[in-house]
Amino acid sequence: MSNKIKIKGYRAWFYSRKPLQEIGDFLVREQEKTDYTYDYENIYEWIEIDKLNSGYSLNISRKHNDWKEIEKEPTTLFFQYSSLEPGNDLIENIATDIGRFIQTEVFLGTVKHVGADEFEYSVDKRINS
Numbered sequence: 001m002s003n004k005i006k007i008k009g010y011r012a013w014f015y016s017r018k019p020l021q022e023i024g025d026f027l028v029r030e031q032e033k034t035d036y037t038y039d040y041e042n043i044y045e046w047i048e049i050d051k052l053n054s055g056y057s058l059n060i061s062r063k064h065n066d067w068k069e070i071e072k073e074p075t076t077l078f079f080q081y082s083s084l085e086p087g088n089d090l091i092e093n094i095a096t097d098i099g100r101f102i103q104t105e106v107f108l109g110t111v112k113h114v115g116a117d118e119f120e121y122s123v124d125k126r127i128n129s
Helices: 020-030 088-102
Strands: 010-014 035-040 044-050 056-063 075-081 106-115 118-127
Touching: 010 088, 020 035, 020 044, 020 056, 020 088, 075 088, 088 106, 088 118
Parallel strands: none
Antiparallel strands: 010 075, 010 106, 035 044, 044 056, 056 075, 106 118
């Protein structure tokens, strides 16, 4: 069996100024996750939430633009896994919880990398808060 990390194609995204650490704190409580790590670099900030013995982690990331007008950048959620792919219902449940927490619409679908730090978002479903 391969331990190679795979990334789930079905994703969720939303727009918000809310700090990622607040979203991480919320998810640790609501989704009974163990903990999360927060980090950032030149372009992106992200949190990664691991669930012990689950075989997957949840990554939530966005461009930070030096934290100016970050509400204009999509905050994207996706799963990383090594064996069994998490179902779409899992990301939909987490997206619903986040939408209620930050009181915003959440989009579900696919995200295609089109070059450099640019992505194309295709909406399959919307979750209203």
